[in-house]
Every structure is written in C-alpha cells, then in structure tokens.
Amino acid sequence: MECAFDAQKLISISLRKIQSSRTQRGGIKLHKNLLVTYVLRNARQFYMSKNLSQTQRTHHYEDVAAVREKQEYLELSGSFTELADDFYCNFTGVESDTWHCGAHQPIGQPAEVAHQDASACAMVSPSDSDLMVSEDCWSCAEIKSSWELPIPNAQANQKTVLDLDTHVVTTVTNGYFHSDCCAQSKQPQGAQCFSKKRKMDTSYHIVDPEFYLPDFGPVPCKRMRTDDDSHSDSEQLDSTNISNLISVLGSGGLSEFVSWQQTDLEQIFASQTICLKHTLLTGSGWTRAIEAF
C-alpha cells in the first residue's frame, strides 16, 4: 500500500502533467487528462483517509468535528469538471505573469448567489483561518451579480483573474470583481447544437462557442443548420457550468494541506507556473482555481 508520501508525490506529478498538457502540440488530450484526474482523485482520497485516521488517533485539542470540517476544505469531489471545458475549447495554456487569485467569497452570503444544481464553489478568505465551511455552495459561473462580489479583508490591490473556460479576463480591485469582458448570459449557438444528433452538416466549421478572446470579446461562431432551433437555448456551454475562477487558499484550515504540499508547490511557485488550489466542494462538481504567479 502506497504511503501518504507517495500520494503527495502522485498529486504533484499529476498536477504537472495537467499543466504540461496545456502547452503540448495538438491540444489537450481529453483521454489522458481524464486518467490523470482519476489518479489525482485516488491519491487525494488516500491521503485524506490517512490524514483523518492519523488525526483521530492524536487526540488533538481540536475535536474531530472541527478536523473533519477542515478536511472538508481539502475535499475534492471527483468529477472532471475543471478540465473538461479546457479540453473542449482546446485551451493551449496561455500563461501570464499577471494571473492572480481572486474570487474570495465570504461565508454567509450564499443566499444571494446560491444555485442549487450547479457545481459548487466556495472560496475562503485566506485570513479567516477559523472559518467554518459552509454547506451552501454556488456556482461561480452563474453568479448573477456579474462579478460584483464583496470580499472581506479586502486589500487595496488589483489582481487579474482568467476564467479558463470562457477566457474572460476580470480584474479584482479591492476585493471586487470587475469583468473586463462581458460574459454573455446567453451563449451563442455553435458546435454545442448537437440536439439534432442524427445529421451533421460538416460544411460549417464546428466552433467552440465558449472560446472567447479576451481582447476582442466573444468570437462569433457559425451556427450549424439544424431544424430545431428551440433546443439551442437549452444547450448551455460547458463553461457556464464549470467555474475555473481562481481562489487562493492560504493559511488556516488548509495549513496541513499546504504544508505537505509545500515542497512540491514551492517548486511550482518558483518556476512561475500554475498551482492548484483547493476549494470546498459539495455535490458532484468541483471547481478549481488556478493561479499563476
């Protein structure tokens, strides 16, 4: 049975593979990256189980419930969400030194923006180490307030956030999001219109509608000839269901996680590549935050 250290190593190797897949020739390989996420999930589950059993044995001053809640911070439920749309739009991993984390969400404000069915994303301010994880989750991608998110302990600085699915660049100023490019509420029709699955007219080039060029706004895509246009509204882009906004989870409840990852993450930080931050997850989806330093 692999030890916890192997699990850590596997996680860091997997993250590197995911990162390197973004720049490889030919686009992201969906199959390979799906398998990598399975390894990532398995390693994480193993590490979590080891961590839990160890903590239970140590009779720490923190009771088990608190420990469990902390570990819920680290919980990554296992679907493929954060990579799926990257593959779909064949994101090639444009890197920028200006990428930073953002999307800090206070606990206690979910009522305004909560969505029941979407993938969950709850981000915790790094300074609130004692914050309890809220059970309420919401989809960052479907926040109706158009990126206007109050953030506690906001600092007077600006960070640039890149949504990997929509490629919309937003700026976080004093803890508030400002979308640099309008994210369309209604997604343009395009290659997603496979409602009529029987016939495909290949005379139109299939375009991934969620591929937005940040500088030029949404790319108009050609529409496939289908007889059933009413289905087009229901064909949501994958990107709207998946949030890849950046969330920094620093100290506090994640210290255990961060510390054992530190060795590998430091290398990643040092090499100016992305790091994977963990968010609270519930349900079947998980959102991933990516930050490049």
Add this chain to the structure above:
Amino acid sequence: ADIISTVEFNHTGELLATGDKGGRVVIFQQEIENKNQPLFRSEYNVYSTFQSHEPEFDYLKSLEIEEKINKIRWLPQKNAAQFLLSTNDKTIKLWKISERDKRPEGYNLKEEDGRYKDPNTITSLRVPVLIPMDLMVEASPRRVFANAHTYHINSISVNSDNETYLSADDLRINLWHLEITDRSFNIVDIKPTNMEELTEVITAAEFHPHQCNTFVYSSSKGTIRLCDMRTSALCDKHSKLFEEPEDPSNRSFFSEIISSISDVKFSHSGRYMMTRDYLSVKVWDLNMENRPVETYQVHEYLRSKLCSLYENDCIFDKFECCWNGNDSVVMTGSYNNFFRMFDRGHRRDITLEASRENSKPMQVLKPRKVSAGGKRKKDEISVDSLDFNKKILHTAWHPQDNIIAVATTNNLYIFQDKVN
C-alpha cells in the same frame, strides 16, 4: 517525424501500409512472383510514398492540429486501383493508389513535352498510341472528410457493406458514406450535458466484419459496448455491455488507467472480439457479456512498476492487438521491442524481440523471457533493464499467411513463419 503510428495489411495481404507521425504514408508491396515456389521468402518493397496529412492550425482555437496518422484502413479492392482511408486527429482522407505503366504518345495537337502545336502546321492526322513506361504508382486524394470531429479521432472502421465507414473520437462516433463528404451521421454521443459528469471516453471502435448493422466501441473505463444500428438512429443505448468486474485486491492509484482499453478488434469469424488494456489481452465471446473467455497477461511484471510508468508517461501508451488469419493466435506489443503471441488453442505464448541484431534474413527469432523477480536465469532479462523507450505499439498480421509486421519506434520489421 519517422515514428510509425499505424500499420495495416490490405485484405489480400499483398500491400502493407504504414503511417507515421509526420503525416506520411508508406505502402509496401509483397513480391509474389515466386510465391508458389518452395522456400519462398516474402519480401516487401516500397510501393508508394505520399504525404497524407499536413499540420494545420486552427486559428479560432489557437491550436495546432497534428499531422500524425492515427489510423489507416484499406477498402476492399473493386478495380485495378487500391483505396485506403487515413486519418489524423481531425480529418479523414480517402486515397486512391493506382498504377500507371503506359503513357499516350502521338497527339495531334500537342508536342511530346506538352506544348500545343500551331494548328496551321498540322497536315496529317494520327491516332495516339499507348506505349509502355516505367511503372509509376500514383496516390491521389479522392475524398476529404473534414470538420466532423471536435475531439481527437482515434478510430476508423470500414463497414462490411463497402459503402459506409465510422470514425470515432473521444466522445462521439460518426457514420459516413464513402461518396459523401459534406455530412455524416452521429450515431454515438457520450458527451454529458454537464461536462462535470464526464467519467469516460471512447477509446476505439470497429464495425463487425460481417454484420453491417453492428459495431462495438470501447471505453476508458474498460467496458465494451456493442450497438445495433437497426434499433435506433442514435446508438447511445447499447445492445450489449461487456464488462469484467475489477478484482478488488488489485486496486491501486492506477486502476483506472490500466483498465482503459486501448484497442478492440473483432476476430475474422465475427464470433469473438479482443481487447487490449495496459497489462493484458482479453478475448470476449459476443454471446457472453459478464467476463472474457480468455485473458492473457502481456507483462504482469509491470504491475509493481506502475508508479514509475506513470511518472514517465509510459502508462499512457496505447498498445494495439491483432488476430492471425484463422483467429488461432493473437499478438500484441510490449516494451524493450518485445512482442508477444498467444496461441489460443494450445495455450502457449511466446515473447520475441524485434531488433536489428536478431533480424538478419532467415534468422530464426529466439524466444525471450523477462525475469519478474528473484534469481534471474541465463538469457533472461530483468525488469529493471527493460528499455521503456523501445516499445512496440503497432503490429499487424497478414490476413492469410503467417507473415507479421511489427513496428518499433522508427523501424518496421516483417517476419515470416519459418519455412521448412
């Protein structure tokens, strides 16, 4: 660019096509002049070489489309010309390979070099004649089937009706007519409405060799689905699901990876199909879905090395497998330029090596053995000394004779059964 990416015999075995990472197709032809003579040794010589696919750039998505040939499939021969389908990640092409051994001479209006004559200088009329010339093999693209796949194409398969074929990418399978390039029918779509729920992808697909309505596709979860196109236009619902329960004692971090099926092939009889996952080859009876009828371990000694193989990406290698002409033997590749044959009837297996040292003409290949652990016997190779950069992913077996084609990274080896 010379890395061989696919190998395929045509239906008679006379021609052998290889595709490489640089988008080229090289066709070899068997020398058959002395085939019926004793001690005949097959020789395959280069017959035609052409550039099938070029690298392309998708400007909208800012990604490069590799020219690597993923699959080649021959069409049954109908006339003097040969036809094959070749595909890269996005585009399938139908190529016509034809021979030209005569050329016309004696045009009235044209000079021999092609320049047109002044009509006023023509005083007599003659009939052009065909004169022999050196054999020239021409390859010309007859059809281009493009823009139908969002994801990377991994399989193409020609239907037994000789009119249609399927192409499969990670999430969808399309049905084409060989004459129609501007549309295809989507027959399988496993893309979930919510991509967060994606748990598996399509890894290979093939039509049944005789039943034109039946095809199978394998998944990254180790399952094979058999579909009947007569049931509905969209074959998302399978007719049969072939799946073997996982052995819980073998559970590891990499269980999902090693159970992913990299190739599926029907037997020539159509009764069985064979699947290849990372460590084993399984033969399935189409009449039994809950487990394979035969399982052959290709390199079980790698099970304890999965972590290293994951690190160096070898665990993602997609090995293919093939049947011999009468379905009595199956073959697949491994590492260190080893390839394995499993005799189904006699329950024997053999490991051979494709290397320059062992491949002198008429030299009989020596069986190889890998020492899994403990004391290593003489002539055995230890697992730790295997070269994982030397891998045989693509093999092909002549449809009638015991002639095999084995592709190492950059070289193609053709072996023949020893003639007594």
